[in-house]
Amino acid sequence: DAEITQSPRHKITETGRQVTLACHQTWNHNNMFWYRQDLGHGLRLIHYSYGVHDTNKGEVSDGYSVSRSNTEDLPLTLESAASSQTSVYFCAKATGTEAFFGQGTRLTVV
């Protein structure tokens, strides 16, 4: 089993719509993260969580929110999608020695 699974892998949405990207992990590790990756910027941290009901803002959190109602899932919500949020999104979890990243979700906002 993959440690981290993201869905969908690809999504196209319209400007102004609410979008939720799913992230699910196995093994119930507490620390989970969302990053976005754009050409020329590397990966930038959006939000992270250290456990159930814990959420924290990262470097580029404006326009995004997360919730952590259980250990396994950390969904990322774009409240009102903007073209500037077109990107590849990666979810990750940390085990204390290493982080595992999902395969990514390519989101296009038109």
Add this chain to the structure above:
Amino acid sequence: DAKTTQPNSMESNEEEPVHLPCNHSTISGTDYIHWYRQLPSQGPEYVIHGLTSNVNNRMASLAIAEDRKSSTLILHRATLRDAAVYYCILSEDNYGQNFVFGPGTRLSVLP
């Protein structure tokens, strides 16, 4: 967060060793040095990490300078599959791992 500096790109021939450098002159005493790599169209994957001593695992070796202001990731025999972007990252602890990624080094492996 302490920053790292890596060359933008490097080239290697297949089956030869590769030394990927990373400078981190503002590293603090509690910063861990992590290396991740990202293959095309995939998420980053863990390579190795260390604090003060050199480290070896099945994928690579990590050589840390005595003053900890630089480190080198060593791939002992490069394969075509090792072509990727390699990221050197500092983290204040080994647990939270809310990493700050730089642009990394793009490694090309020539057959």
